Amino acid sequence: MSGKTGSGAADALSKDTVVAVVGAGTMGSGIAQVAAVAGHQVLLFDSAPAAVERGAGAIAANLARMATKGTITEEARAAILGRVTTCTDMAALSEAGLVVEAIVEDLSVKRGLFAALEDIVPEGCILATNTSSISIESIGAKLKRPERLAGLHFFNPAPLMALVEVVRGKATDPAIAATLEATAAAWGKVPVQARSTPGFIVNRVARPFYAEALRVLAEGAASPATLDAVLRESGGFRMGPCELMDLIGHDVNYAVTRSVWDAFHNDPRFQPSLVQRELVEAGWLGRKSGRGFYDYRPGAAAPEPAIAVPHPAPTAVTVAGPLGFAEPLAALIREAGIAVSEEDGPGELRLGSVILAPSDGRLATERAALTGAEVVLFDWALDWTTAATVALAPARQTSAASLAACAGLFQALGKRVAVIDDVPGLIVARTVAMLANEAADALNQGVADGRAIDLAMTKGVNYPIGPLTWGDRVGPALVLRTLDNLARTYGEDRYRASPLLRRCALAGLPLRSVEKDPS
Numbered sequence: 001m002s003g004k005t006g007s008g009a010a011d012a013l014s015k016d017t018v019v020a021v022v023g024a025g026t027m028g029s030g031i032a033q034v035a036a037v038a039g040h041q042v043l044l045f046d047s048a049p050a051a052v053e054r055g056a057g058a059i060a061a062n063l064a065r066m067a068t069k070g071t072i073t074e075e076a077r078a079a080i081l082g083r084v085t086t087c088t089d090m091a092a093l094s095e096a097g098l099v100v101e102a103i104v105e106d107l108s109v110k111r112g113l114f115a116a117l118e119d120i121v122p123e124g125c126i127l128a129t130n131t132s133s134i135s136i137e138s139i140g141a142k143l144k145r146p147e148r149l150a151g152l153h154f155f156n157p158a159p160l161m162a163l164v165e166v167v168r169g170k171a172t173d174p175a176i177a178a179t180l181e182a183t184a185a186a187w188g189k190v191p192v193q194a195r196s197t198p199g200f201i202v203n204r205v206a207r208p209f210y211a212e213a214l215r216v217l218a219e220g221a222a223s224p225a226t227l228d229a230v231l232r233e234s235g236g237f238r239m240g241p242c243e244l245m246d247l248i249g250h251d252v253n254y255a256v257t258r259s260v261w262d263a264f265h266n267d268p269r270f271q272p273s274l275v276q277r278e279l280v281e282a283g284w285l286g287r288k289s290g291r292g293f294y295d296y297r298p299g300a301a302a303p304e305p306a307i308a309v310p311h312p313a314p315t316a317v318t319v320a321g322p323l324g325f326a327e328p329l330a331a332l333i334r335e336a337g338i339a340v341s342e343e344d345g346p347g348e349l350r351l352g353s354v355i356l357a358p359s360d361g362r363l364a365t366e367r368a369a370l371t372g373a374e375v376v377l378f379d380w381a382l383d384w385t386t387a388a389t390v391a392l393a394p395a396r397q398t399s400a401a402s403l404a405a406c407a408g409l410f411q412a413l414g415k416r417v418a419v420i421d422d423v424p425g426l427i428v429a430r431t432v433a434m435l436a437n438e439a440a441d442a443l444n445q446g447v448a449d450g451r452a453i454d455l456a457m458t459k460g461v462n463y464p465i466g467p468l469t470w471g472d473r474v475g476p477a478l479v480l481r482t483l484d485n486l487a488r489t490y491g492e493d494r495y496r497a498s499p500l501l502r503r504c505a506l507a508g509l510p511l512r513s514v515e516k517d518p519s
Contacts, residue, residue: 010175013126018095038187163202227241317409323358361484
C-alpha cells in the first residue's frame with residue numbers, strides 16, 4: 001500500500017491504494033478528482049443517488065474543460081474518469097485503503113459515519129475527515145481505533161487550491177499523519193501538519209483579516225470599497241476582506257467565526273461582528289444572494305473607493321529619525337524631486353510644522369494632543385515602491401491645508417490617497433498586527449511550526465507573504481507597540497499580545513527565529 005516519496009521521506013500511499021470519498025458534494029467530488037488525477041482508483045460514495053450523479057457530473061465537466069484547454073490530453077481525461085466509480089452502498093468501500101469524509105459539518109453525523117466505516121473497511125485503512133472546524137478528538141472519541149483517524153482538510157475548490165492541512169488529534173498515530181502528509185504531496189498538494197485546535201491554522205489565523213475590517217466598518221471610518229482598495233493596493237492582498245466575504249458568503253463566514261469563537265470559549269479575539277450578523281439576518285449573503293457589502297444585481301454600479309483629489313506636492317520634507325519599515329519612502333521622495341533633509345526624531349516625516357508618521361495603533365488625535373502639532377498618520381504598506389493606494393488619517397486638530405500637503409506628498413510619489421477617519425491602527429496596520437499576533441500565538445501554543453503557519457496562509461488563502469514573515473519585516477517591536485496601543489485605546493482584551501510576540505520584541509529577535517515542537 002505504500003511507496004517512498006523520496007530519500008528519507010515518509011511513505012505515501014501507493015497508486016494501487018483504493019481511495020474512497022464519502023460525500024459527493026462540491027468538496028467531496030473535488031477531492032475524488034484530485035485522487036483520481038494522481039492515479040488512484042476512487043470510490044465516490046453518497047447515500048443520495050442524485051448527489052452521486054451530480055458529483056460525478058462535476059468531475060466529468062471539470063476534466064472536459066481541462067482537456068479543452070489542453071491541460072490534459074483526451075486520453076488522460078478518459079483514463080481519469082475510468083478510475084472513478086460511484087456507489088450508494090457503503091459496503092462497497094470494503095477494499096479502501098484510505099477513506100476521506102467530506103459530509104455535513106455535524107459532529108453526531110460524522111461520528112456515526114466513522115463508527116459504521118470501522119465495521120466495513122480493512123484494519124490497515126486510514127480514516128480522514130475534511131472537517132474545517134470540528135476537533136479530531138471529538139470525531140474520533142467513540143472509535144475503537146482512534147489512532148488511525150486524522151484530519152485531511154482541503155480548501156475549496158480542491159482541484160485548484162494547493163494547501164492541505166493534515167491535522168493530528170491526541171490519539172492520531174504520528175505515522176498516519178506522516179503518511180497523509182506524504183500522500184498529499186504526491187497528489188501535487190502543499191501539505192502542512194497542525195495540531196487539532198479550533199480552526200487549525202488557516203481558519204484561526206485568518207480571522208483578523210475579516211474582523212478588523214468589520215470593526216473599521218462598524219466605526220464608520222471607511223467604506224467597504226475604500227477598505228478593499230487599501231488592503232489590496234497597499235497591503236498586497238489579492239482580494240479585500242469585504243469582497244472576499246461577499247464571495248465566500250456571509251452566512252458561511254459568520255458561521256465559521258461563530259464556531260471558532262465558541263470553541264475558544266468566547267475569547268474576544270474571535271468575537272463575531274454585529275455588522276456581519278445584520279447582513280446575514282437581512283439575507284444579504286453576498287454574490288450568491290445578489291447583495292452583500294456590494295450590490296451584484298443587474299445594472300448595479302460598482303462603488304468606487306474614496307480617493308483624494310490631486311494636491312500640490314510639498315517642496316521640502318524632513319526625515320526625523322529612522323523610519324524603520326517605511327525607510328524606502330525617503331528614497332522615493334528624493335526620486336520625486338522633493339528636497340529631503342534629516343534630523344533626529346522618533347521616526348517620522350515633517351512637512352514644516354506638520355507631523356506625518358506611520359501608524360503605531362494610537363489615534364492621530366492623541367498624538368497631536370501630546371505633541372501640540374498637527375498630525376497625519378499613514379498606513380502600512382507591504383512594498384512602498386509598488387503600493388498604489390495609501391490611507392491617511394488626520395487628527396481632529398489638523399487643518400484641511402495640512403492634510404492636503406500630506407496627500408500631495410504621497411500623490412507626488414505616484415500613490416492614490418484614501419483619507420479615512422481617525423481610527424486606531426488605520427486599516428493595514430491593525431490587520432497585519434493582528435494577523436502576525438495570531439500566527440505568533442499559534443506558534444507559541446504548538447499548533448504548527450513557523451514554516452507551516454506561513455505556508456498555510458500563503459497557499460491556503462493567498463496572502464502575499466506569511467504573517468510571521470510580515471511581522472518580522474515590520475519588526476516585532478512595532479507590532480507589539482501597535483497592539484498595546486490598540487488594547488489601551490479600546491480597553492479590550494481582544495488586542496492582547498501573544499507572549500511569544502512580547503518575548504521576541506523585548507529580546508530583539510525575529511518571530512521566525514522561534515520554533516516549537518508542534519507534536
